[in-house]
Amino acid sequence: MTLPPFPLFATCLVLGLGLALGPAMASDPPAKAESKTDSKTEGKGEIKIDLKPDLSKAKVERRTEPEPEAEPKGKAKAEAKADPKPEPKAERKPEQKPEQRPEHKPESSAEPKQPVSMGELRDMIESKISEVRATRGPAPVVRVQAKGGTRQAGKAQDKHAKAAGHGHWSYQGDTGPQHWHELNPEFKQCGLGERQSPIDIREGIPVELDPIQFDYKLSAFRVIDNGHTVQVNVEPGNRIVVNGRRYELVQFHFHRPSEERLNGRQFEMVAHLVHKDLEGKLAVVAVLIEEGKGHPIVQQVWNNLPLEKRVEQAGLQGLDLLQLLPEDRRYVTYMGSLTTPPCTEGVLWMVLKKPVSVSAQQIAIFSRLYPMNARPVQPQRDRLIKDGQ
Ligand SMILES: [Zn+2]
Known part of the structure; x- marks a missing residue:
């Protein structure tokens, strides 16, 4: 009669454990943040090691997206560059990736532009980046979209000019x-x-x-x-x-x-x-x-x-x-x-x-x-x- 029923007892035990461990976990916020996402995405125990797979994953996703993404690319690059801290390995990675992209650009810029999903894409990439930069201050945003836009407009004009080159017409026959x-x-x-x-x-x-x-x-x-x-x-x-x-x-x-x-x-x-x-x-x-x-x-x-x-x-x-x-x-x-x-x-x-x-x-x-x-x-x-x- 004086002993609490077993489930309640077990709960007390777990609570006690939690209280004891609590302070230790709170002293390490990044670890806590990571362990949260851990349950959803596999292989994410440590912060630094985690950066590479995470970003490359973002890139893979980007590659499969149907539209060009001049802004996210440029943004990632700009942020990486603008970051004053000489971060070791982890920071270098995102900077290298944008540089591989020229090979990717031509095909993507030929594809139809879809501003809506581009925004979504940007959000997605931004959230990935901010995930790994949770402890740092916000990096300045440099817009390079205008540049990409001009290049696309230029391409469209070229197409226009080429199309105008043929098309002989008459009033008879073919x-x-x-x-x-x-x-x-x-x-x-x-x-x-x-x-x-x-x-x-x-x-x-x-x-x-x-x-x-x-x-x-x-x-x-x-x-x-x-x-x-x-x-x-x-x-x-x-x-x-x-x-x-x-x-x-x-x-x-x-x-x-x-x-x-x-x-x-x-x-x-x-x-x-x-x-x-x-x-x-x-x-x-x-x-x-x-x-x-x-x-x-x-x-x-x-x-x-x-x-x-x-x-x-x-x-x-x-x-x-x-x-x-x-x-x-x-x-x-x-x-x-x-x-x-x-x-x-x-x-x-x-x-x-x-x-x-x-x-x-x-x-x-x-x-x-x-x-x-x-x-x-x-x-x-x-x-x-x-x-x-
Ligand atoms: Zn006429």
């Missing part, structure tokens, strides 16, 4: 519009885009549109046959203002027959006047062309056709650009794309509803160079078309 998106990775919008141009413009919503304010002047110009069309590059200073936005005329060029259709009707030709605003946004004014009277501006351009392709020829006199436009400048508008590779979207289209005329002879001159340089119409999908009344 390099025709049906294949544009296959010719160059940069042309993928031509196949995947959902707001492509040209379209058959029909069923627009009849509304009052802000008139396009044409601020054109007599301008110096240069004609170039760029291998896809006849293009006229104009000097700066010609602008349009529409919906409060100002765009600068960069160039205009021709297609035969017209790329866009109005209620199914295709015209003999079209002139595309390409404008750009300060943010780089494009706005194209399309001037439809039918056969009729000769056009003085078109004639002036033809007169200055260069004898060789891809060589600019300066016009002898200035070009009166306003004369290129019909008197009635009501238009239909929708959002589309460039009609040539890379088929970039986000282009504001304004198609003047009234055509201008050029003579049969003027059409024939262009036909000798480009009998057909029109992209087929693209699906309208659910795009809004506004039809200015």
